[in-house]
Amino acid sequence: MAEPAATPRLTDRDRSAAERAAIDASCRGPVLYFTTSAVVWLLIGSLLALVASIKLHSPYFLTGSPELTFGRVRMAHLQAVAMGWSSMATVAACLWLMCRLSRAELVYPKLLYLSGTLWNVGVLVAVLGILLGDAQSVEWLDAPRYAPPFFVAGLGIVAAWVMAVFRRRQEPHVYVTQWYILAAVFWFPWLYLTTVFMIFWSPATGVVQPIVNWWFGHNVLGLWFTPVAVGTAYYLIPKIIGRPIHSYYLSIMGFWALALFYSWAGMHHLIGGPIPAWLATASTVGSMMMFIPVIAVAINHHMTMRGHFRRLKYSPALRFTVFGAIAYTWVSFQGSIEALKDFNEVVHFTHYTVAHAHLGVYGFVAMIFFGLYYYMIPRLTGREWVSPLLIRVHFWCAAVGITLYFVSLSIGGWWQGRMLNNPNIPFGRIIDYLLPYLYARSIAGVLLTVGHLAFATLFVMNLFGWGRLRSGPTYFVEPEETTPTPTTERAERELIPVR
Amino acid sequence: MDRGMVIFVGALLTFSSSWLGLILFPYWQLNNEQPFQKDPTETPYPLPLQGLALAGKTVYQQNGCMYCHSQQVRSERFGNWWDEHGQMRTGADIKRGWGLRRTVSRDYIYDNPTMLGTMRTGPDLANVGVRYSEQWQHTHTFNPRAINQWSIMPSFAFLYTKERIVGERSAKALKLGREWTVNPGYRWRPTDREWEAILQQHGDSIRSRYRAEHGSDLDSPDSNQRLLEFWLTTEEEGYQIVPTAEAEALIAYLMALKKAEFPLPEAKE
Secondary structure (H helix, E strand, O other): OHHHHHHHHHHHHHHHHHHHHHHHHHHHHHHHHHHHHHHHHHHHHHHHHHHHHHHHHOOOOOOOOHHHOHHHHHHHHHHHHHHHHHHHHHHHHHHHHHHHHHOOOOOOHHHHHHHHHHHHHHHHHHHHHHHHOOOOOOOOOOOOOOOHHHHHHHHHHHHHHHHHHHHOOOOOOOOHHHHHHHHHHHHHHHHHHHHHHHHHHOOOOOOHHHHHHHHHHHHHHHHHHHHHHHHHHHHHHHHHHOOOOOOHHHHHHHHHHHHHHHHHOOHHHHOOOOOOHHHHHHHHHHHHHOHHHHHHHHHHHHHHHOOOHHHHHOOHHHHHHHHHHHHHHHHHHHHHHHOOHHHHHHHOOOHHHHHHHHHHHHHHHHHHHHHHHHHHHHHHHOEOOOOHHHHHHHHHHHHHHHHHHHHHHHHHHHHHHHHHOOOOOOHHHHHHHHHHHHHHHHHHHHHHHHHHHHHHHHHHHHHOOOOOEOOOOOOOOOOOOOOOOOOHHHHHHHOOOOO | OOOHHHHHHHHHHHHHHHHHHHHHHHHHHHOOOOOEOOOOOOOOEOOOOOHHHHHHHHHHHHOOHHHOOOOOOOOOOOOEEEOOOOOEEEOHHHHOOOOOOOOOHHHHOOOOOOOOOOOOOOOOOOOHHHHOOHHHHHHHHHOHHHOOOOOOOOOOHHHEEEEEOOOOOOOOOOOOOHHHHOOOOOOOOOOHHHHHHHHHHHHHHHHHHHHHHHOOOOOOOOHHHHHHHHHHHOOOOOEEEEEOHHHHHHHHHHHHOOOOOOOOHHHOO
16 A cells, blocks of 8 residues: 555655756856855955954054054955855855755856856955055945946846746745845845945945945845845755744744844944934834844744754754854844943944954854855765864854854953943053953954864865765764655645755 | 745835935935035135045055044933942043034035944044144054053054164154164064173263263162163164155144034034
């Protein structure tokens, strides 16, 4: 009796495995190009970060040349990690997840090589241009004037390709990850163009510039990195544990609430500044409303994971992703609180904000993209990760590093703010007080960099075919039990990402 | 939500709402602000940067000064602390002497880019032009620790040139002891052996200069140490440190920063 029922199921599985393999093959080149570039920029960005961090407590470190003065290194670091690592990893995620979830192959991949090259040239001229003295001193947009055209062109191609894949979709159901990606590739080009236009190409007057600047600075996280990283978590968590997303309606609510409210935050970066009071208030409201999408996503992810937390013990991809998802909840709550005037008056001009920013772009975004790499790269190269030990080194360096970073600068930053608010405390005492926390940040930076070196080693070894051929994932430790892969029908019924 | 159009239109609308509210409205409200002039005979405020100061703004930009120094003064009601009687007080920015009033949008109408800044690793610079002299600024930019021992600001010695004096010492030369100028950007001390050699060669002249300034108390056990400290604070013979054009421009820019000094009607609390 069991025989006839089992056979078509097996064929179905074979067929969909073949289809997946064809999809992966179609996007292998461009996705690996973007992921490799991202890793290179991550290493360069880490190095720049470390130099900048050490300079803050030891001002005589590398002080002789204009190229390595603190201000320039800091700006170059931001361009390397934001436009290089995070953005290029975001693009890789958009391309691969969109192909998989649409069940469509990537067409004309060659143009995406062009896009990646334009992007790399953009980041390269941004980093070199800043170090050589062409920086703009516009936060997040320090790249010299000759860099934006490269980003605009590269981004345009990516956006068009993601849309094209989506339009060619074979899968009628549009999964939540696809909503986020579609919105992000539409939002970011618009955001970037508007900002570059209003600050550089046709500069607005006076304080309109910082207003546009912070609308960009906040939304680059909120409408570009966040949607794609949250979308990635929405894909990876159910995929790895083989279980559907807890609630379809919560994902809808989370998505629309993010779309509506995140874009309204941003002006809280200017609380107390020379801008109209209503503007800061509007953003404070937007920030408070962010509790809704964040709680929706947090509940959804947590309820999906419930009963499966033991899997964190062996799956690297899951462990990184869940760390990122938890950091997302934490950093968003913190961000909403920071937008309150009473709190903001203390932490506004301090390292507290720096800690918060790094928890967002590293603890949340980068960690989820690490998770994506551990899941996606073997499927593209056909090779497993070569060493569980190196993955473990990467995870613990990253996790301990970002925690130390966050804790030390949050404490130091809070008291820095309290002391700045008291005019009887001379400036020198604030600096002296901060020094131990700044040293702690450098130690955290060393840890993060070591983790990145382990990660890059694994990545390069995988690319050059040093891992064993793919049969099953490389785990931290071998799991006690195996879960059956969800079938297509069950997946459609219960909203597991099918591909 | 299986239709791409729903997502597209939704994303367009939500994003447009913030663009309209946070960008377009402020643009209409603030983009055409004019300088303030009480009556036509008075000079309007603010005035655009010109000449050297304008060039200095570029140096400020290139070196990312705004990542440690803001240029905005918060209102008297902002930022609270408790004084020695446990009384809550506010307005630290103004009490620290960073401005006579809060800054308002009109202070910035000629700024491009507008470098408000978001970080105070160092003090605010909105009115730094009235706080220090030009000479102080040059010394401090060359090596901040020559003025404040605790400073973590980078040395900008690369904006200065060390040259052999031909004829007379330049009027623009920095007035700094040799500990700051022997190795520009760093603080120099001779090793014990070097110091011995120096004493052997120039000992007499150093001692006589010390006596001329401090009287003749060179017999106590720590005299060698005191002599060294004294010698380090004297100027290096035959060499001088002069600002490059970039340094001159940067300081001209800093000296031109006088925001939050001129009274504006809208800045009244």
